[in-house]
Amino acid sequence: MSGSAVSVPLGDNSGVLPRRATLIVFAASAIASALISLALGLSPFVWLLFTGLIGLAGITVWSLAVEGRRRALDRVMSVAIMEVFVLAMVPLLSLIYTVVSKGLARFDSEFLTSSMRGVLAEGGGALHAALGTFIITAVATVAAVPVGVLAAIYLVEYGKGRLKRSITFFVDVMMGIPSIVAGLFAFALFAIFFGPGIRLGVMGSVALAVLMIPIVIRSAEEMLRVVPNALREASYALGVPKWLTVLRVVLPTALAGIVTGVMLAVARVIGETAPLLITTGSTTSTNLNPFDGRMANLPVYVYQQYKFPGVPPEPYIERAWAGALLLIVIVMVLFLAARLIARRYGVEIRR
Amino acid sequence: MNLTNTKKEIEMADVEAGSSDAILEPPKPSAEARQVHAQAKRIDAEKLNIYYGDFLAVRDVTVSIQPNKVTALIGSSGCGKSTFLRSLNRMHELIDGAHVEGKVLLDGTDIYAPSMDPVLVRQQIGMVFQQPNPFPTMSIYENTAAGLRLNRKKMKKVEMDTIVEKSLRGAHLWEEVKDRLNKPASGLSGGQQQRLCIARATAIEPEVLLMDEPCSALDPIATLAIEDLINELKKRFTIVIVTHNMQQAARASDYTGFFNIEKSGDPGVLIEIDDTEKIFSNPSLKETEDYVSGRFG
């Protein structure tokens, strides 16, 4: 007994909680608050809240009693930070939960393989809208990426003085353009040539490209900037001209980052509804030609199904949720692909 | 050997080569041809003033750098060694506002003449940097061949293989990497990376090799390996090396130049250059003596 007293001269309390103390406390508090919620008939959200509060109180008291003030404070802080993080995740999880639970009802093979052609109430699908979304976004990407990457190359490698400053400024301005304004711009542009009744898939692409360009410029600029100057110098010192250095040293080094940025820009605009509503129109059948008439797409499809249901409304509402789920799945896949590309092909840049 | 003496030698070399006003041409394709008359080119700087914008960083350097010799540049930090070195292959002007006055002659041809293309100058005067900087997207093979590939030299695979092997052997790296030529260069150690950078610089067969503190990021063993290498490379190239390490200058160089700076903010000046032996045993200026014997600052 005297031995243990001598060996811990520091601190007011000598004990240490078991290794999984936090886990134990939170498991206990989860069970406790489950009992309370069941007894009072409360919602799962309140259960989560109770679990957090009881757990925090429990670990505080236990740690204070056994470990002393300093360690108790440390535990309180780490637990509190974790809980705030969980709190921040609640809206996201709730959103995903809602969309998945309501969307699964119609997320079937018919939904993924048929259009709305001739569908009056039950059945039907979103194939035409999904294809439309792919085509519209692909055309927008093909238009926006070269412009964006070249502008970024100009800004990082060549730009000087006033022109560079004004381009940077206008990119900032473009960044802030509301998406409906981009849609109106595309609409007005095509209305000049084809009259105000015009609706084309490519009009939507133009609107989306306007939204994508500043995002691509920004991310590509960032990626080009982190390419170490030492690599450019190494290339110049080998007698390689500047344009070849940019093309064959700087761009490849930044490539994975630029591709990731493009993916994120695509994910950002693929769910845009407002600009597409006024530019692409909507249709019930598949149209694969962006230069020929109305083109369905997922955001507008979801909007239409939800906003203008027939009688009875249930099949329409269910299709709307399934469409939303499909859109979320597509965005998730894009994010994952971006991650994967960055990890797989990203070159480690050392300073 | 003193400066005037050196001059005479150069003139003789000129007569031999008979090419004091030869026009710069792209690197010679054949390595064998070089080996027959392994005479590299020499560099003369004449009244060279080097600026960053309005700031005069190096003042009035006139010097002859001997072909197929190693010239070391020493001096305390910030006295303009790197600046001077980078002005010898027109890397200096890549910095915004940086410019030079005066002449730099490569075997008699002014590399700063208006008709001169800096890209061609750099193909003849290669450079190795303080931090090893292999291209991270390229394999060891591609890094070695980078000077040729980036410039889109049309070349058969076997020819390219030969050049890569020769350059890597020349950089004492072949045995260590021959089994992993297609692996990324970032997997090499610092010393190996630096030797790879030397192989990369020599693969385009320049006349002159500039090295800016090539060993300062390396451990002593890697440093010795590079010094050995330098000693061998001077058979094929004219070498100028900046170093912070006095023993290195003493060990590895034939001539040593000392840059000095009066006080902070003043331009750096090349105050003495001579045989390495003389600089380290019996320099003619007191400042040099103080510096090489460790009494400076």
Ligand SMILES: Nc1ncnc2c1ncn2[C@@H]1O[C@H](COP(=O)(O)OP(=O)(O)O)[C@@H](O)[C@H]1O
């Ligand atoms: N990029 C630059 N822009 C402006 N001044 C510079 C730059 N690089 C170096 N200098 C200045 O030039 C002088 C010489 O620097 P440098 O050649 O790097 O010295 P050293 O290599 O001998 O240590 C210093 O006063 C330094 O501040």
Ligand SMILES: [Mg+2]
């Ligand atoms: Mg330096």
